[in-house]
Amino acid sequence: xxxxxxxxxxxxxxxxxxxxxxxxxxxxxxxxxxxxxxxxxxxxxxxxxxxxxxxxxxxxxxxxxxxxxxxxxxxxxxxxxxxxxxxxxxxxxxxxxxxxxxxxxxxxxxxxxxxxxxxxxxxxxxxxxxxxxxxxxxxxxxxxxxxxxxxxxxxxxxxxxxxxxxxxxxxxxxxxxxxxxxxxxxxxxxxxxxxxxxxxxxxxxxxxxxxxxxxxxxxxxxxxxxxxxxxxxxxxxxxxxxxxxxxxxxxxxxxxxxxxxxxxxxxxxxxxxxxxxxxxxxxxxxxxxxxxxxxxxxxxxxxxxxxxxxxxxxxxxxxxxxxxxxxxxxxxxxxxxxxxxxxxxxxxxxxxxxxxxxxxxxxxxxxxxxxxxxxxxxxxxxxxxxxxxxxxxxxxxxxxxxxxxxxxxxxxxxxxxxxxxxxxxxxxxxxxxxxxxxxxxxxxxxxxxxxxxxxxxxxxxxxxxxxxxxxxxxxxxxxxxxxxxxxxxxxxxxxxxxxxxxxxxxxxxxxxxxxxxxxxxxxxxxxxxxxxxxxxxxxxxxxxxxxxxxxxxxxxxxxxxxxxxxxxxxxxxxxxxxxxxxxxxxxxxxxxxxxxxxxxxxxxxxxxxxxxxxxxxxxxxxxxxxxxxxxxxxxxxxxxxxxxxxxxxxxxxxxxxxxxxxxxxxxxxxxxxxxxxxxxxxx
Numbered sequence: 295x296x297x298x299x300x301x302x303x304x305x306x307x308x309x310x311x312x313x314x315x316x317x318x319x320x321x322x323x324x325x326x327x328x329x330x331x332x333x334x335x336x337x338x339x340x341x342x343x344x345x346x347x348x349x350x351x352x353x354x355x356x357x358x359x360x361x362x363x364x365x366x367x368x369x370x371x372x373x374x375x376x377x378x379x380x381x382x383x384x385x386x387x388x389x390x391x392x393x394x395x396x397x398x399x400x401x402x403x404x405x406x407x408x409x410x411x412x413x414x415x416x417x418x419x420x421x422x423x424x425x426x427x428x429x430x431x432x433x434x435x436x437x438x439x440x441x442x443x444x445x446x447x448x449x450x451x452x453x454x455x456x457x458x459x460x461x462x463x464x465x466x467x468x469x470x471x472x473x474x475x476x477x478x479x480x481x482x483x484x485x486x487x488x489x490x491x492x493x494x495x496x497x498x499x500x501x502x503x504x505x506x507x508x509x510x511x512x513x514x515x516x517x518x519x520x521x522x523x524x525x526x527x528x529x530x531x532x533x534x535x536x537x538x539x540x541x542x543x544x545x546x547x548x549x550x551x552x553x554x555x556x557x558x559x560x561x562x563x564x565x566x567x568x569x570x571x572x573x574x575x576x577x578x579x580x581x582x583x584x585x586x587x588x589x590x591x592x593x594x595x596x597x598x599x600x601x602x603x604x605x606x607x608x609x610x611x612x613x614x615x616x617x618x619x620x621x622x623x624x625x626x627x628x629x630x631x632x633x634x635x636x637x638x639x640x641x642x643x644x645x646x647x648x649x650x651x652x653x654x655x656x657x658x659x660x661x662x663x664x665x666x667x668x669x670x671x672x673x674x675x676x677x678x679x680x681x682x683x684x685x686x687x688x689x690x691x692x693x694x695x696x697x698x699x700x701x702x703x704x705x706x707x708x709x710x711x712x713x714x715x716x717x718x719x720x721x722x723x724x725x726x727x728x729x730x731x732x733x734x735x736x737x738x739x740x741x742x743x744x745x746x747x748x749x750x751x752x753x754x755x756x757x758x759x760x761x762x763x764x765x766x767x768x769x770x771x772x773x774x775x776x777x778x779x780x781x782x783x784x785x786x787x788x789x790x791x792x793x794x795x796x797x798x799x800x801x802x803x804x805x806x807x808x809x810x811x812x813x814x815x816x817x818x819x820x821x822x823x824x825x826x827x828x829x830x831x832x833x834x835x836x837x838x839x840x841x842x843x844x845x846x847x848x849x850x851x852x853x854x855x856x857x858x859x860x861x862x863x864x865x866x867x868x869x870x871x872x873x874x875x876x877x878x879x880x881x882x883x884x885x886x887x888x889x890x891x892x893x894x895x896x897x898x899x900x901x902x903x904x905x906x907x908x909x910x911x912x913x914x915x916x917x918x919x920x921x922x923x924x925x926x927x928x929x930x931x932x933x934x935x936x937x938x939x940x941x942x943x944x945x946x947x948x949x950x951x952x953x954x955x956x957x958x959x960x961x962x963x964x965x966x967x968x969x970x971x972x973x974x975x976x977x
Contacts, residue, residue, distance in 0.1 A: 306639065306643075308321075308323075308334065308335055308336035308338075308339055309333045309334060309335060309357070309777075310335060310336075310339040310777045310778055310781070310782050311336060311338070311339055311774050311777060311778055312770065312773055312774050312777065313336055313338075313774075314643065315334070315336060315374065315378060316378065316487060316491065317375075317378055317379060317382060317483075317484070317487055318484075318487055318488060318491055319337060320336060320337050320338035320341075321336050321337065321338070321491065322336065322337045322370060322375060323335075323336065323370070323371040323374045323375065323378075324336070324337060324340055324367065324368040324369060324370055324371060325368055325369060325370075325371040325374075326355045326357070326358060326360065326368050327360070327362075327368060327369055328355065328358045328360045330358065331355060331357055331358035331360065333355065333357050333358070334368075334371060334374075335368055339778070339782070340353070340367050340368065342513065342782075343782065344367065352364055352365075352366070353366065353367045353368070355368070356781065356782060356932060356935075356936075357932075357936065359932055381636075382483060382487070383483075385590055385591065385619065386479060386482070386483055386486075386590045386591075387587050387590060388478065388479045388483075390407070390586075390587070391407060391468075391478060391479055392475055392478050392479075394407055394461070395461050395464065395465050395478060396475070399457075399461075401449065401457055404449065404457070404460065404461065404464070405446060405449055405450055406584065408442055408445060408446050408449065408464060409446055409582070410582045410584065410588050411442070411468070411482060411590075412439060412442040412443060412446065413578065413580075413581075413582045414486065414582070414590055414591070414593065415435060415438065415439050415442070415482075415485070415486065415489075416439055416578060417593045417594065417595070418435070418486060418489040418490065418493065419432065419435055419436060419439065419489075420596075421489075421493050421594055422435075422489055422492065422493055424596075425492075425493050425496035425497055425500060426492055426493065426496045431488070431492075434485075435485055435489065438467060438468075438482075438485065441467050442464075442467060445460060445463055445464060445467065448460065465478060467481075468481055468482035469481055469482070486590070486591065490591060498767070498770075498771055501536070501540070501548060501764070501767060501768075501771075502532075502533065502536040502767075502768065502771045503536065504532035504533070504535050504536045504539075505529070505532045505533055505536055505771050505772070505775055506771075507532075508524075508528060508529060508532050508775070508779075509774075509775050509778060509779055511523075512524045512779045513778070513779070522819045524779040524780055524820070524821075525820065525821030526780075526820050526821050526822060526826055526942060527821050527825060527826045527829055528821070529772070529775055529776070529779075530826075530829060530830075530946075530949065531829075533768060533771070533772055533946075533949075533950065533953075534953055536768070537764070537768060537950065537953045537954060537957060538953075538957055540764055540957070541957045541958070541960070541961045547612055548612075548760055548763060548764050548767075549596065549611075549612045549613055549614045549760075550601075550611050550612070550613045550614070550647045550648065550756040550757075550759045550760040550763060551594070551613070551614050551616050551644075551645070551646040551647050551648075551763065552613055552614070552615050552616065552646060552647065552648045552649075552650060552752065552756070553592075553616040553618050553641070553644050553646030553648070553649045553650070554566055554615060554616065554617055554618060554649075554650045554652060555618045555620070555641060555649060555650070555651055555652070555664060556620055556651060556652035556653055556661075557620050557621060557622070557623035557653070558586065558587055558588075558620040558621065558622050558623070559584075559586070559620070559654075560620070560652050560653055560654045560681055560682075561652060561654060561681035561682055562589075562617060562618075562620060562652045563581035563582060563583045563584075563588065563589070563617055564581075564583055564681070565650070565652055565679060565681060565729065566581045566595060566615045566617050567580050567581050567583070568729070568745065569597070569615055569749075569752075570595055570597055570615065579595070581593060581595060581617050587619070587620070587622070589617050589618070589619040589620065590619065591619065592616050592617065592618050592619070592644045593616065593617040594614050594615070594616050594617075595614065595615045595616075595617070596612075596613075596614050597612070597613050597614070597615065600612045600613070601613050601749070601752055601753035601756045602753050603753045603754050603756075603757050604750045604753060604754055605754060608962070609753075609757040609962075610757075611753070611756035611757045611759075611760050613752070613756050616644055616646055618640065618641065618644055618646075619640070621637050623658070623660075637664070638663075638664070638667050641664065641667065641668065641672075642672065645766065646674070647674060647675075647756075647759035647760065647762055647763045648674060648675045648676075648677065648752070648755050648756065648759050649668045649674055649675070649676050649677070650676075650677045650678075650679050651664060651665055651668075651676060651677070651678050651679070652679050652680075652681055653678075653679075653680055653681070654680065654681050654682040657678075657721065662721060665678075665721065674759075674762075675755050675759060677727065677748070677751060677752070677755075678721075678724055678725070678726045678727065679726070679727045679728075679729060679748065680715060680716075680726050680727070680728050680729070681729055681730070682730065683712075683715055683728045683729065683730055683743060684730035684743075686711075686715065687711055687712070687715075687730075712728060712743075715728055716728065727744040727745075727747060727748040727751070728743045728744045729743050729744060729745050729748065730743055761954055761958060764954060765950055765951060765954055768950045769946060769947050769950055772943065772946045772950070773943050773946070776939050776942050776943055776946075777939065780820060780935075780939055780942070781935060781936060781939040812931045812934070813931075813934050816931070816934060816935060816938060817846065817938075820938065822846055822938075827847075827849065827850045830847065830850040830851065830945070830949075831850045833948075833949055833952045833953075834852075834952075835850070835851045835852065835945055835948045835949055835952070836851075836852045836853070836854055836948055837851055837852070837853050837854070837944055837945055837947075837948060838853075838854050838855070838948075839854075839855055840853065840944045841853065842941050842944075843937035843938070843940050843941055844934065844937050844938050844941055846938055846941060847941055847945055851945050
């Protein structure tokens, strides 16, 4: 997703909390009014900054340092908001429901639409109960589900007799007040989007309670009169304890998410139902099956029994299958880069650990691009499944049987048909699992194809993928905490250093002294001291493909470079939490470190006073030079904060890897982590 601004940054996420923008009040995107900046914030982060600032300070963009006038904040990005609404209306297939309600329609089409949307809500209700428990908001949603269920039964019972009555009631249930056609389905959309938002936030909190407790404490203290409270060491210790609890507490067991993607009508939902062991579409827990668009947002289905690795029965993994909305292959043009990016972005946002690419005919070039994106950029495992093979299989088998009556030749023909189906793609050395996901097919049992092999393969992949999921979510949580608690906070009284820089600017490099002093105060405020460095050293951290922006961690972290060849690296860089960085540029750091041994022993206020007193005495200062130097020094200070936060985020990634490997080794033994270690070194 992108706006029409030429210098826009990562436009699908808030630059602070890394949450995706949306239509909910707290997720509305706001854009910095500085055209050279254009960084975007969600409404929730802006409100929190305003609460912290109180009546004493106006809003300041922490990246370009633009000061806003009183009671002014970054403006709502109306272009992006309109785009969000357009995409949501398309995703929820609102044009289809408008056509059903405003024009003549078949009773079965209306019934299918009601049932499909009802099942979507029921799926969200199940997830909401698991993560959030029962709330007043949930009662509202459940009431709508019950109303839709009653309407569905009434419609199916009376057939065409009361069709218009049912259409009117359906419109009222999902739309609340309808002023024009654009209001149809609005209530339904808002409820679904709200449920998804709260489920997502609750999932983070349930997995990393220590981190979230710290963030809430620091957020509350930001608005108080206390000094800057967040400390990096406390943050690292909190994530370490959360990761330890993932293996020690069975109630915190993280589920591996297996996403199912493909074109509309290829059998994605049917495959999920088979994987869940659901034999009847009448089951309310079944994924909605349709030859037209039947998935409006990612639907999550928990499998009750864990998958078991065929290599080791002790490796048991709880999994969740995710039904990802498909695209219409008749209207999908791989040459349209924007259209392709939209679906790749949808795949990325769902953030699954394993992806199943489902297709029902020869693999197309677009699907090959999906596979490359998943494996080369997302670094996730990808499984190929060809569905509806029963139709092709029966046709070809009959042709062979008509030409020969010899049993052995017929048996050989069966094997040849299956092998031909597997090889009917342009990706070499890829095993394709063949399944017959058609509920109307009675002649051939599903187990006669590759369904048992598919279950075994998913069981093999799910165990290590679970650790990778914990790793990714932990890193995203840490990045959010660093951006929210450290990068966003006004760590220093920057003005005192800007004043000092102005007085010092008359002599060569004089303004570098207060800059150095401010950097030292930032380290002190963040808690970057010997205790933190000793904590980091015990992990022997290596950071790959990243140049440290400051000297803060150079003595306790090793940096190495690896070759990158994937075309996706440059195109999609910065879209994950681990690389959502804002590097301030190449400033000369600690340029006069050796010249201020006495000053560094003083407090922050005393350092500033010393600077002014010793450098400013007896010098006639140019007002213009001083003003420029003061502003430039302020930018440098905030740049240093940003660069320090970038470094912290980057060293967090290998830190999490090492802790996960250590805890897995404790739980399962050293032999069980070798494969995972190789994969995560690549990541």
